[in-house]
Amino acid sequence: MRITAQDLYNYTKCKHRVYLDANGNPAERGEVSPFIQMLWEMGLQTEIEYLQTLGDVEFENLENLSLDQAAGRTIDLMQQGVHLIYQGVIQSNELVGRPDLLLKRTDAGSHFGDYHYEPIDIKAGRGWQQQDGKRAKFKTHYAFQIIFYRIILAELQGYCPPLAHIINTDKQIEEFDPANFMAEFDNAFKEVEQLVGGDDTSEPVLGSACHQCAWYRKCRHWVERHQDPTLLFFVGQNKFQLKQAGLETVADIAEMDVAKYLRPANKIPRMGEISLARMKQRAKVALSGEPIVHHGFEFPTGNVEIYFDIEDDPTRDLTYLYGMIEQDGYGDWRYHYFLAESPDDEEKTAREFWDYVSQANDTVFYVYSPKERTSLRRLMERYDLDPTVYDRYVEREYDLYTDLVVKYSDWPTYTYGIKSIAKLIGFSWRDPDPSGANSIVWYNEHIQNPLRKDILRRILEYNEDDCRAMKAIKDYFERH
Numbered sequence: 001m002r003i004t005a006q007d008l009y010n011y012t013k014c015k016h017r018v019y020l021d022a023n024g025n026p027a028e029r030g031e032v033s034p035f036i037q038m039l040w041e042m043g044l045q046t047e048i049e050y051l052q053t054l055g056d057v058e059f060e061n062l063e064n065l066s067l068d069q070a071a072g073r074t075i076d077l078m079q080q081g082v083h084l085i086y087q088g089v090i091q092s093n094e095l096v097g098r099p100d101l102l103l104k105r106t107d108a109g110s111h112f113g114d115y116h117y118e119p120i121d122i123k124a125g126r127g128w129q130q131q132d133g134k135r136a137k138f139k140t141h142y143a144f145q146i147i148f149y150r151i152i153l154a155e156l157q158g159y160c161p162p163l164a165h166i167i168n169t170d171k172q173i174e175e176f177d178p179a180n181f182m183a184e185f186d187n188a189f190k191e192v193e194q195l196v197g198g199d200d201t202s203e204p205v206l207g208s209a210c211h212q213c214a215w216y217r218k219c220r221h222w223v224e225r226h227q228d229p230t231l232l233f234f235v236g237q238n239k240f241q242l243k244q245a246g247l248e249t250v251a252d253i254a255e256m257d258v259a260k261y262l263r264p265a266n267k268i269p270r271m272g273e274i275s276l277a278r279m280k281q282r283a284k285v286a287l288s289g290e291p292i293v294h295h296g297f298e299f300p301t302g303n304v305e306i307y308f309d310i311e312d313d314p315t316r317d318l319t320y321l322y323g324m325i326e327q328d329g330y331g332d333w334r335y336h337y338f339l340a341e342s343p344d345d346e347e348k349t350a351r352e353f354w355d356y357v358s359q360a361n362d363t364v365f366y367v368y369s370p371k372e373r374t375s376l377r378r379l380m381e382r383y384d385l386d387p388t389v390y391d392r393y394v395e396r397e398y399d400l401y402t403d404l405v406v407k408y409s410d411w412p413t414y415t416y417g418i419k420s421i422a423k424l425i426g427f428s429w430r431d432p433d434p435s436g437a438n439s440i441v442w443y444n445e446h447i448q449n450p451l452r453k454d455i456l457r458r459i460l461e462y463n464e465d466d467c468r469a470m471k472a473i474k475d476y477f478e479r480h
């Protein structure tokens with residue numbers, strides 16, 4: 001049995017993934033998605049760029065050694081007291097870690113001598129995240145990996161410094177206190193041991209993140225075969241409580257007596273009458289295969305309708321495209337857009353969009369997520385853009401996902417994302433593999449090959465089709 005830092009990282013995303021990675025049949029594993037591939041490459045590129053900033057600082061580079069070779073060499077180098085090791089391997093019993101850097105520090109001694117080593121990861125993101133209205137929080141999955149290395153190092157050298165560090169995408173050092181994560185980590189670690197050892201399998205929890213996972217096909221097959229509750233929208237992790245209460249399948253949920261699960265003996269935590277009744281309805285819809293549209297929704301009034309979609313690249317913290325369809329004087333729906341041809345154009349493009357909104361009169365902006373608002377707010381704060389234009393946009397925005405699809409309809413699918421819903425009503429994208437994650441991959445290809453017009457066209461066509469899909473969904477509701 002071998003437990004790695006990646007297992008701890010994956011645990012924060014999906015427990016079943018930890019089990020499958022260690023115990024699954026490799027033949028059932030799918031291809032790595034282009035988006036994940038891109039993240040790996042970006043991670044590697046970030047490391048290379050950081051190492052280049054070290055200038056004359058010498059470091060031992062073990063990246064080309066296998067795990068076993070690097071483990072032996074790392075111990076030798078630590079005993080010699082070298083200043084810095086890149087891609088060293090540390091191991092203790094079944095724990096194996098490969099921190100990006102092992103940095104020699106002389107402010108405390110260890111088994112090695114009057115110095116010790118600290119593990120540091122180089123990340124293609126930032127550790128501390130500002131959350132709307134809440135205190136900044138350090139990313140749990142980053143913290144878990146570093147704590148894992150620290151545990152191994154504590155065994156090897158008999159010491160660990162009190163605080164921990166990463167190097168972020170801006171090549172700045174970020175510090176956090178591992179003590180704040182230890183209780184959570186200890187519980188996670190116990191479960192990871194069980195999952196890697198095969199004593200616990202967990203179960204698939206179908207969600208939107210599954211599309212990027214190499215086990216998607218296998219898990220999808222499993223939930224369909226078991227008619228698992230996660231086939232229903234908004235069930236997710238709640239499925240474990242549902243199953244404990246005896247609601248094992250979609251059919252069980254469709255037939256449940258809601259009142260029974262409101263009584264103390266069978267009460268399902270955090271599930272009231274409305275949630276259970278809605279879930280029951282969704283289960284019936286899933287079994288029938290026919291969506292239901294409920295009464296009561298109203299669309300805002302406005303002379304001009306715009307279907308608007310932003311493309312962001314969270315890996316670069318960048319907004320690169322504002323696309324929209326709008327009716328011209330002849331009644332045709334025309335696509336237009338503001339595109340940051342390179343990441344340096346983000347501010348220019350944001351200002352162009354701000355000018356556009358400032359001149360839009362009596363307009364309704366239809367979107368399909370709360371993301372547009374969040375991105376525009378971030379841009380406003382970043383570039384000191386006119387807040388009255390932002391307020392005007394927010395006043396005129398209608399979120400088809402939150403305010404219409406989720407509230408006023410039920411669909412026979414576990415995700416109400418635009419791809420699922422629009423496909424169910426017969427809409428199709430021109431691209432054979434449309435997704436926001438792929439758009440980010442294409443944008444990164446575009447940056448590297450700015451003269452390749454086909455890549456640019458693919459990004460724009462995909463974004464245009466997202467806008468047209470929104471209109472198709474709104475038209476569907478109007479018809480029903």
Ligand code: SF4
Pocket residue numbers: 014015016017020203204205206207209210211213214215216217219220
């Ligand atoms: S497909 Fe989803 S449920 Fe299955 S292992 Fe991957 S993330 Fe987990």
